[in-house]
Amino acid sequence: MSTPENSEHRQSIDAQSLRHASGPYFGAYGGRWMPESLMAAMDELNETFEAAKNDPEFIAQVKDLNKNYSGRPSLLTEAKRFSEQYCGGVRIFLKREDLNHTGSHKINNVLGQALLAKRMGKTRIIAETGAGQHGVASATAAALMGLECVVYMGAEDTRRQALNVARMRLLGATVIPVTVGSQTLKDAINEALRDWVANVDNTHYLLGTAAGGAPFPAMVRYFHEVIGDEAREQILAQAGRLPDAVTACIGGGSNAIGIFHGFLDDPEVEIYGYEAGGDGVDTDRHAATITLGRPGVLHGAKSYLMQDEDGQTVESHSISAGLDYPGVGPEHAYLADIGRVKYEPVTDTEAMDAFKALCRTEGILPAIESAHALAGTIRLAARKIAEGAVPEETIIIANLSGRGDKDVGTAAAWFNMIDEKDAEAEINAATAQNSGSQKSEEK
Amino acid sequence: MTRVTSAQKIAAARAEGRPALIGYLPAGFPDVATSIEAAVALAENGVDVIEIGIPYSDPVMDGSVIQEATVQALANGFKVPQIFDIVRGITERTDVAVMVMTYWNPVLRLGVDEFSRRFAEAGGAGLITPDLVPDEAAEWIQASEKHGLERVFLIAPSSTEARVQRTVDASSGFVYCVSLMGVTGARTEVSSAAQAVVAAAHNAGAENACVGLGVSRREHVEEIGAYADGVIVGTALVAALRDGGVPAVGALAAELSGRA
Numbered sequence: 001m002s003t004p005e006n007s008e009h010r011q012s013i014d015a016q017s018l019r020h021a022s023g024p025y026f027g028a029y030g031g032r033w034m035p036e037s038l039m040a041a042m043d044e045l046n047e048t049f050e051a052a053k054n055d056p057e058f059i060a061q062v063k064d065l066n067k068n069y070s071g072r073p074s075l076l077t078e079a080k081r082f083s084e085q086y087c088g089g090v091r092i093f094l095k096r097e098d099l100n101h102t103g104s105h106k107i108n109n110v111l112g113q114a115l116l117a118k119r120m121g122k123t124r125i126i127a128e129t130g131a132g133q134h135g136v137a138s139a140t141a142a143a144l145m146g147l148e149c150v151v152y153m154g155a156e157d158t159r160r161q162a163l164n165v166a167r168m169r170l171l172g173a174t175v176i177p178v179t180v181g182s183q184t185l186k187d188a189i190n191e192a193l194r195d196w197v198a199n200v201d202n203t204h205y206l207l208g209t210a211a212g213g214a215p216f217p218a219m220v221r222y223f224h225e226v227i228g229d230e231a232r233e234q235i236l237a238q239a240g241r242l243p244d245a246v247t248a249c250i251g252g253g254s255n256a257i258g259i260f261h262g263f264l265d266d267p268e269v270e271i272y273g274y275e276a277g278g279d280g281v282d283t284d285r286h287a288a289t290i291t292l293g294r295p296g297v298l299h300g301a302k303s304y305l306m307q308d309e310d311g312q313t314v315e316s317h318s319i320s321a322g323l324d325y326p327g328v329g330p331e332h333a334y335l336a337d338i339g340r341v342k343y344e345p346v347t348d349t350e351a352m353d354a355f356k357a358l359c360r361t362e363g364i365l366p367a368i369e370s371a372h373a374l375a376g377t378i379r380l381a382a383r384k385i386a387e388g389a390v391p392e393e394t395i396i397i398a399n400l401s402g403r404g405d406k407d408v409g410t411a412a413a414w415f416n417m418i419d420e421k422d423a424e425a426e427i428n429a430a431t432a433q434n435s436g437s438q439k440s441e442e443k
Numbered sequence: 444m445t446r447v448t449s450a451q452k453i454a455a456a457r458a459e460g461r462p463a464l465i466g467y468l469p470a471g472f473p474d475v476a477t478s479i480e481a482a483v484a485l486a487e488n489g490v491d492v493i494e495i496g497i498p499y500s501d502p503v504m505d506g507s508v509i510q511e512a513t514v515q516a517l518a519n520g521f522k523v524p525q526i527f528d529i530v531r532g533i534t535e536r537t538d539v540a541v542m543v544m545t546y547w548n549p550v551l552r553l554g555v556d557e558f559s560r561r562f563a564e565a566g567g568a569g570l571i572t573p574d575l576v577p578d579e580a581a582e583w584i585q586a587s588e589k590h591g592l593e594r595v596f597l598i599a600p601s602s603t604e605a606r607v608q609r610t611v612d613a614s615s616g617f618v619y620c621v622s623l624m625g626v627t628g629a630r631t632e633v634s635s636a637a638q639a640v641v642a643a644a645h646n647a648g649a650e651n652a653c654v655g656l657g658v659s660r661r662e663h664v665e666e667i668g669a670y671a672d673g674v675i676v677g678t679a680l681v682a683a684l685r686d687g688g689v690p691a692v693g694a695l696a697a698e699l700s701g702r703a
């Protein structure tokens with residue numbers, strides 16, 4: 001099995017195929033840069049995962065949950081009015097991960113890992129969450145499978161995403177607001193790792209993105225590969241050919257690697273990842289890790305990283321809590337270096353414009369994370385047309401990684417759709433609800 | 444300058460029939476000058492090996508006391524290259540071995556070889572690397588050989604026999620035996636797992652196996668000293684520095700070393 005100890009596995013990228021890179025290394029990236037205390041657990045996880053992948057019973061369980069619980073396959077919807085009004089007629093297809101149970105792609109990975117946790121005999125799962133989508137998905141899987149669930153969430157994010165905090169608590173999870181560091185996703189991961197070190201005997205750390213030490217990046221991708229596999233089949237059936245380009249937003253990179261996977265070995269398909277550009281990459285408020293970061297190690301993997309000249313992690317900024325992370329999965333770092341995937345930043349403003357555009361043209365309220373992919377898609381369509389492409393003969397698939405219900409408050413405030421008094425009342429209500437449930441947790 | 448190594452200091456303690464006392468303090472806490480004074484106070488009160496921690500933005504192996512101290516050091520403007528001034532400041536005034544405990548990214552960022560060269564020039568003995576395992580350490584092993592630095596890797600109660608062997612083989616100076624599954628922090632009792640971890644290290648051929656995590660009192664030093672080659676105290680010293688400044692650090696060190 002592939003463990004970092006096997007040096008032949010350093011040669012992790014198969015010369016012919018990019019699709020099934022097994023890790024632990026992706027070119028110069030990946031590996032296991034983490035405390036020895038966790039190595040036994042990482043080995044156990046790796047062995048369990050490798051065995052499960054080859055076990056027809058496990059594969060059938062995952063398939064069954066995807067179909068009968070999450071509602072897969074998710075649709076591939078052609079967005080005709082969005083295409084006409086915003087993309088110059090370039091045909092846009094949306095991979096509808098927003099329609100999955102719990103509202104985003106995150107459920108794919110969570111169901112798979114929760115099954116693995118049960119296989120390992122673990123009774124407790126812990127998770128980090130930024131936007132709350134992964135926390136909600138983890139709480140959901142825990143409820144479904146009878147596992148205890150603790151979710152670490154940056155205190156700033158618990159305020160931005162108060163509704164998702166309530167959802168997790170309703171599902172029976174304990175939400176612990178993290179008040180150290182920047183109080184966002186990276187600090188939630190630090191706290192989860194500290195919990196894991198202390199409770200590794202009965203606890204599985206259900207990491208929510210395609211980052212972290214091996215086997216997490218390859219394993220999280222494996223559970224999301226269904227996105228790309230379905231999308232490829234669907235576009236062949238619906239359009240009769242492969243797309244010209246595939247796009248996705250990049251936080252840690254899980255929804256992106258899931259859809260990219262389906263097309264990595266089709267050289268005629270261009271692939272684009274859109275990072276959170278925040279206020280702009282010429283400011284210091286953004287989360288454009290690949291665009292502006294440099295290689296380093298964080299949370300177990302070597303990859304691109306937003307860091308200062310001392311190697312201290314720099315705080316990221318994005319209107320989207322789910323993209324507000326200063327690292328990125330190692331497979332993306334590799335795909336960027338070899339040029340197979342192009343990574344570009346999208347600002348808060350561009351993302352919010354695309355958010356509104358999709359609402360108004362298609363009646364679909366996207367997650368703000370996913371709106372970054374839509375904004376990139378609009379830009380890409382314009383570029384294609386400028387380069388001479390015939391719009392109606394050009395096809396782009398955008399991964400709509402989640403729905404925007406959780407973002408209604410943020411979006412309404414952005415577009416000034418609630419008057420001041422109401423907004424204040426809403427914030428007060430959310431805070432009261434927060435501290436109320438914290439109290440009940442302490443009992 | 445002749446550099447004092449942790450192996451030398453542990454051997455000297457053994458010759459006196461006692462375990463070596465290893466004390467941890469964060470660099471730049473509360474500021475660079477005080478962190479040097481506090482380290483000198485450790486040396487003057489019976490500490491054999493000093494471990495200076497580099498404050499880092501994402502210290503996943505640290506509990507709240509050390510986290511708060513390092514956050515404060517960073518807020519007060521600590522910069523990684525100041526570690527060399529601190530190490531030099533201590534080695535010039537004492538005869539202890541000075542180790543640096545560091546998460547790996549700050550070293551990577553400066554350059555592993557560059558860091559090692561400047562650290563060796565400052566009189567440093569070696570590095571303790573809580574989030575670097577031998578599996579990923581090829582570059583560090585090469586640089587440490589080149590610059591004559593000790594490599595202290597960690598083993599834990601969860602480490603398999605094979606991993607203990609690999610870690611002991613890759614280490615020099617001593618092997619850091621993590622006494623329990625958890626992060627740094629003072630505890631009232633030392634975990635019963637510690638003795639087994641030390642035995643595993645000795646069985647794998649480690650000459651020096653030192654125990655850290657949760658050690659805070661003289662009784663702990665005595666208890667662990669019965670089976671280990673050195674005892675590592677961190678959080679308790681950091682809390683003393685926080686609450687009582689340099690004199691408190693000196694007093695606690697004297698108590699821990701049995702001089703008080």
Ligand SMILES: Cc1ncc(COP(=O)(O)O)c(C=O)c1O
Nearest residue numbers: 133251252253254255322369402
């Ligand atoms: C809807 C949605 N899309 C994207 C992301 C970003 O994560 P990743 O890059 O792992 O897909 C998140 C994270 O919370 C999310 O909720």
